[in-house]
Amino acid sequence: MNEQRNEPLYSEWVLPSWTSFIPVLAVYPTLWITFLPINPVIGVWAGIGLTFAVIAFMVTKSARIVVSGANLQVGNAQIDRKFISSVEVIEPEAAFAARGRDLDPGAWIHFQGSVNSLVRVNLNDPDDPTPYWLFSTRNPAELKDCLGF
16 A cells, blocks of 8 residues: 555656757867867866766756655655645746746745746645745646646
8 A cells, every 4th residue: 555655646857958958068168278278188078078067967956756646756855745735837928927026935946947837836734834836847737637636
């Protein structure tokens, strides 16, 4: 019974879009030009190494969303599903306001800049002052259905 409660019902890895990696390609020539007067070989290897390090950082820091029978996990944060009172899909047209002027300072957030759709998970935990979670997802309607709202 406990295994069924922890088995994933929904899983998503919110990776950056491929266009997010284009500016990272400027790291290589920047380091090469910087080290050119000193040692061009160091510039080549430093550029290659730092470019791959930045790409690896972007991928590893992308949130993984997992819904099980008992929990909702976004990145490293996890909450028991019994504390979820409602789920709202924030359409891309309203996402700018939801991230800015409409954002509660006590909310827990996790945004992926290249993903426009958001989900707002309202909480009712009396021991937690966090009013809601707001995070990016590519499948907001599917996530809302999976959470039962």
